Amino acid sequence: MIKSFLNKLGFASARFAGGITPDMCKWTESSAIEDCPLPPLFIVPIKQHIGQACTPLVQIGDLVLRGQKIAKSEGYLSVPIHAPTSGKVIKIEEHAIPHPSGMGLTSIFIEPDGKDVRDTSLIPMDNWQAIDPAELRERVRLCGITGLGGAAFPTFIKLLKDKRNPIETVILNGVECEPFLTNDHRLMLEHSDEIMHGLQIIMHMVGAKKAIIAIEDNKSDAVNAMQQAVSSTGNDAISVASLPTRYPQGGEKQLIESLTGKQVPAGKLPMHIGVLCQNVGTVKAIDDAVMLGHAITDRIITVSGDAAPKPANMRVRLGTPMRFIYAQCGLENFDGIQILHGGPMMGERMRHPDIPVIKSSTGLLAIRDTRMKAVHQVEDPCIRCGHCSEVCPISLVPNLLADHCRNDQLEKAADYDLFDCIECGACSYVCPSHIPLVHYFRYGKGQTAQVRREQSFAEASRLRSESRDARLQREKDEKAAKRRKVRDTLRSESVLNPDNNSAPKSTTKTEGKE
Amino acid sequence: MEQLLYATLSLGAFALIAGIVLAIASKVFHIEGDPLSDKIDALLPQTQCGQCGFPGCRPYANAVAGGEADVNHCVPGGERTMLSIADLMGVEPKALEEEESVPVVAFVREDECIGCTLCIKACPVDAIIGAPKQYHTVVADHCTGCVLCLEPCPVDCIDMIQKPELLEHWSWPLPDTERAQLGAERRESHHD
Ligand code: SF4
Ligand code: SF4
Ligand code: SF4
Ligand code: SF4
Numbered sequence: 001m002i003k004s005f006l007n008k009l010g011f012a013s014a015r016f017a018g019g020i021t022p023d024m025c026k027w028t029e030s031s032a033i034e035d036c037p038l039p040p041l042f043i044v045p046i047k048q049h050i051g052q053a054c055t056p057l058v059q060i061g062d063l064v065l066r067g068q069k070i071a072k073s074e075g076y077l078s079v080p081i082h083a084p085t086s087g088k089v090i091k092i093e094e095h096a097i098p099h100p101s102g103m104g105l106t107s108i109f110i111e112p113d114g115k116d117v118r119d120t121s122l123i124p125m126d127n128w129q130a131i132d133p134a135e136l137r138e139r140v141r142l143c144g145i146t147g148l149g150g151a152a153f154p155t156f157i158k159l160l161k162d163k164r165n166p167i168e169t170v171i172l173n174g175v176e177c178e179p180f181l182t183n184d185h186r187l188m189l190e191h192s193d194e195i196m197h198g199l200q201i202i203m204h205m206v207g208a209k210k211a212i213i214a215i216e217d218n219k220s221d222a223v224n225a226m227q228q229a230v231s232s233t234g235n236d237a238i239s240v241a242s243l244p245t246r247y248p249q250g251g252e253k254q255l256i257e258s259l260t261g262k263q264v265p266a267g268k269l270p271m272h273i274g275v276l277c278q279n280v281g282t283v284k285a286i287d288d289a290v291m292l293g294h295a296i297t298d299r300i301i302t303v304s305g306d307a308a309p310k311p312a313n314m315r316v317r318l319g320t321p322m323r324f325i326y327a328q329c330g331l332e333n334f335d336g337i338q339i340l341h342g343g344p345m346m347g348e349r350m351r352h353p354d355i356p357v358i359k360s361s362t363g364l365l366a367i368r369d370t371r372m373k374a375v376h377q378v379e380d381p382c383i384r385c386g387h388c389s390e391v392c393p394i395s396l397v398p399n400l401l402a403d404h405c406r407n408d409q410l411e412k413a414a415d416y417d418l419f420d421c422i423e424c425g426a427c428s429y430v431c432p433s434h435i436p437l438v439h440y441f442r443y444g445k446g447q448t449a450q451v452r453r454e455q456s457f458a459e460a461s462r463l464r465s466e467s468r469d470a471r472l473q474r475e476k477d478e479k480a481a482k483r484r485k486v487r488d489t490l491r492s493e494s495v496l497n498p499d500n501n502s503a504p505k506s507t508t509k510t511e512g513k514e
Numbered sequence: 515m516e517q518l519l520y521a522t523l524s525l526g527a528f529a530l531i532a533g534i535v536l537a538i539a540s541k542v543f544h545i546e547g548d549p550l551s552d553k554i555d556a557l558l559p560q561t562q563c564g565q566c567g568f569p570g571c572r573p574y575a576n577a578v579a580g581g582e583a584d585v586n587h588c589v590p591g592g593e594r595t596m597l598s599i600a601d602l603m604g605v606e607p608k609a610l611e612e613e614e615s616v617p618v619v620a621f622v623r624e625d626e627c628i629g630c631t632l633c634i635k636a637c638p639v640d641a642i643i644g645a646p647k648q649y650h651t652v653v654a655d656h657c658t659g660c661v662l663c664l665e666p667c668p669v670d671c672i673d674m675i676q677k678p679e680l681l682e683h684w685s686w687p688l689p690d691t692e693r694a695q696l697g698a699e700r701r702e703s704h705h706d
Contacts, residue, residue, distance in 0.1 A: 100686065103681050439689040446686045451594070454559065464639040
């Protein structure tokens, strides 16, 4: 209340609600990005983004080039998939993907030929200032770019120049608040110029007047590097903001609140308040797509964790199996080791390392079982300490929500804004009773979605059944009406000509009917 | 005495007017159908399979609303449906009589289909398309898995196959901590 009042007066709080300061474990912050070699076999799933899966365009035996489109997008919320290197398609079949279910998805298996030849069909657009934003947007879509911060939302959708929701400010997200991960940090140090350039392309595309590059203050070298890149462009519409290190500072809505003091209303998107957020990696990918004509075929991944002998930041081709990447970091035996895809707070546990990395893979962690168990398998009763509510960036009441989810009281959970939870894990992190709160929320959200799906299916079935009943009734009525009509005409005929025997046919027919 | 007469008359007149107004109101604001059975019908899965012993979901909803049937007869609805009906009716939950089965859909082996259209006539939700002497096929997205099309098929060319599990429809299970599992077990034993 007071906060929103202050915001109205222009006193931005520069702080989102709640939050935690975990041990950051940024062990790889000073390791330069290394190129991960090509694996003997690539496994490329036909869906690596939020939205509809793609349809394969290649067949077994086809030769492909690096960056060649091998699966086309279906529907609006989708982007195509490209070959990570040149080589031969050897099979197309279902394979496990990075998903908490452990389920599989159709994947294209490519055997590299070692030559790594690029597809050059997309020509560079060096003169992007003179190009229509819609055309640049199509380029971003064609190059298969999704949000590389982990959410994997198709980027081109956000780059819409829309008169009703004009974008004022572009926020470049270099916060990287998850412990362990340093891929964005290294990218900002090593590719600050490309990021700067990409940012200007984005500002041109959406017509933004202002841009803020947001970085947490535990990465002062990145702040300096980006500041230098900004001053070398001489563009004073762009500024660098150093934010306090607090998880989940990098959450889209939290970041916007910290920088502008404005809250994105529940159920709305940042664009509704004139803001566009992009991850630094995504911006670099946009720059590559526009300036070089390169589709996205690789990304930077941090490999770390207490069980990884040589933690590193690596430029990895999409479709490289996790086992191969871990091997580059000296980890080959996975006994007693848990694999996390993503960071320790929001990442998901993988059941085995024979899963390829995709566009949303920010990090690969290897954590010893003994450490994970302590956190994940003992759950004590809630002692009502209130820590979870204190740290929740959305100001929810996690203990209450978890009770509702545990007991399948889904409507109550929804009433208490379960769907506003961003699953940041801050509440689970601080819970002294080790209650896996986020897990309960994921369970609750999944169950609710299931119930809603069933309800809408039942509703559709009911409509179909009712319209069928109505149709059958109508057919019956029509038949009856017809019969009545025939009978009536016959009767009136016989009334008119009672002695008429010249129409024996109709008489017999009537008799037959009755 | 006179006062008593006036009082009686005026009260009587007032009662008469109120009675007329109420009678008109009840005609004007009459609600079609039985709202309770509508509410129950909205909770049912609309499979229209008849496993509850009634010829479809609507009749079962009417029976439950009229107190003629128990809350636990809808097989496809399973525990969740039973619980929500019990909740709505304010009665104790009752254990299900039959096991919940895995979701299935019908599938016509097209090369064996003789195009008799009998299955179309049986399907309560119009999920089968075809024409006389043409192959028939089931629109899997519309099929409720009610099995009613199986019996009329003279050449037995319809199978019930398991509904494919979609990645998009996967949802997180409860955490595997003892407490979470305990809660689930307690819930189950409560309904036994
Ligand atoms: S996981 Fe959800 S409830 Fe827990 S702190 Fe984060 S937003 Fe709040
Ligand atoms: S058993 Fe359930 S789904 Fe089947 S007809 Fe009866 S109420 Fe409907
Ligand atoms: S196709 Fe068969 S099983 Fe499916 S809804 Fe129709 S009658 Fe029922
Ligand atoms: S019952 Fe079988 S054979 Fe007959 S029309 Fe249906 S699918 Fe074809």
